[in-house]
Amino acid sequence: MRFNKxxxxxxxxxxxxxxDKYNDILEEKKGPEEIxxxxxxxxxxxxxxxxxxxxxxxxxxxxxxxxAGMQSTALALMSCENKKYGIKYHEVPIYDAVIFCDLGNEPxxxxxxxxxxxxxxxxxxxxxxxxxxxxxxDYMDNFGKKRVVSIPFWSVDENGKKGKxxxxxxxxxxxxEIIKFVKYHLLGYQKYQRLNQQDFKAHEMxxxxxxxxxxxxxxxxHKMFVNKFPLVEMNLTRADNYKYxxxxxxLDTKASACNICPFHTNYFFEFMKDxxxxxxxxxxxxxxxxxxxxxxxxxxxKLYISKxxxxxxxxxxxxxxxxxxxxxxxxxxxNGF
Numbered sequence: 001m002r003f004n005k006x007x008x009x010x011x012x013x014x015x016x017x018x019x020d021k022y023n024d025i026l027e028e029k030k031g032p033e034e035i036x037x038x039x040x041x042x043x044x045x046x047x048x049x050x051x052x053x054x055x056x057x058x059x060x061x062x063x064x065x066x067x068a069g070m071q072s073t074a075l076a077l078m079s080c081e082n083k084k085y086g087i088k089y090h091e092v093p094i095y096d097a098v099i100f101c102d103l104g105n106e107p108x109x110x111x112x113x114x115x116x117x118x119x120x121x122x123x124x125x126x127x128x129x130x131x132x133x134x135x136x137x138d139y140m141d142n143f144g145k146k147r148v149v150s151i152p153f154w155s156v157d158e159n160g161k162k163g164k165x166x167x168x169x170x171x172x173x174x175x176x177e178i179i180k181f182v183k184y185h186l187l188g189y190q191k192y193q194r195l196n197q198q199d200f201k202a203h204e205m206x207x208x209x210x211x212x213x214x215x216x217x218x219x220x221x222h223k224m225f226v227n228k229f230p231l232v233e234m235n236l237t238r239a240d241n242y243k244y245x246x247x248x249x250x251l252d253t254k255a256s257a258c259n260i261c262p263f264h265t266n267y268f269f270e271f272m273k274d275x276x277x278x279x280x281x282x283x284x285x286x287x288x289x290x291x292x293x294x295x296x297x298x299x300x301x302k303l304y305i306s307k308x309x310x311x312x313x314x315x316x317x318x319x320x321x322x323x324x325x326x327x328x329x330x331x332x333x334x335n336g337f
Contacts, residue, residue: 060202061186062093063225065178066100068113069256069336071208071231074241076117076126077249078230083124091230095206097186098128101174103258105136105286108276109336110256120249131181133173135258140286144293149173153262153290154309155301162309163301164262178205179222195223204228210238238335239326246328254336260286262305265337267323269305269312287312 064079066072076098078089098121100114114130121128135149142148152167182203183189205225209216211232220227231241245251257264259272259279272280283305290303291311306312308319325332 061096062204064095064098064206066098067256068110070241070253071210074244075208080120080124091233099178101131101133101177103135105259109254116251131177133177135173153303154307155303157301199224201226259283265322266315266320270320
């Protein structure tokens with residue numbers, strides 16, 4: 001099945017020779033029938049049945065880790081354009097899967113952007129998946145009772161010393177969930193099955209980091225994946241992505257991050273209070289839970305969502321002058337953080 005999923009990208013009426021250092025397998029595909037083969041290699045020698053022209057094509061899956069913010073939305077839509085009109089953005093592949101992890105408490109506009117991406121992907125038959133990872137619910141149910149994943153909340157200990165918690169939320173509720181989905185659902189591995197040699201660093205994980213975030217570009221530690229950063233390769237900034245999506249697709253986008261993300265500006269919380277009262281109410285509920293409960297660890301510091309180390313309900317207007325913007329056609333555009 002893994003072989004067949006990958007072969008779907010190549011198309012019909014091709015003759016394919018697979019080979020690696022352990023085995024040589026020759027299979028022919030002349031029509032829509034399935035090929036049953038438990039091996040595949042990183043390289044495929046393709047010979048067109050009509051032209052007999054040879055070319056080397058990468059076999060690994062191309063996965064987009066989609067947060068549905070400006071950058072990953074741009075990558076998803078560029079891939080849709082490539083699929084529909086032919087390759088225009090050479091650094092962006094036609095993705096085998098676009099995957100969004102729903103933490104259960106995203107801003108309303110993120111879900112609107114998710115629906116937009118899904119519709120575009122569905123139109124060109126690029127698989128789009130939503131994984132329900134329930135970070136918000138897990139915290140509300142278990143904080144103070146069971147051990148929970150570490151979110152980088154701002155802290156103040158009993159002696160007034162300020163600090164910040166470790167950040168494991170993205171790893172546990174996004175990255176690892178996508179890796180497991182690809183391994184078990186897309187590649188068909190069974191639980192506890194060892195990774196096959198041909199899958200070592202054979203698959204690409206594409207991440208929506210723009211040029212300003214180039215320092216965040218790091219190698220993927222997982223054995224299966226190599227990280228790719230197409231927007232950095234294309235020298236595209238956040239403003240460039242905003243412009244592309246708005247002018248080519250008519251969608252006004254903002255950044256994505258769950259409502260309780262400690263990296264939000266205080267302006268974000270003021271904006272949510274004035275414009276999205278349902279989202280704001282969930283933020284207040286979560287913040288009050290942090291105030292009321294203590295982590296089920298030795299930590300006895302007070303934890304805060306706001307970097308000002310105040311309760312969200314106590315933020316004043318002067319605390320909320322930290323709006324982050326970029327320029328588009330001589331206009332100041334809030335980035336959504």
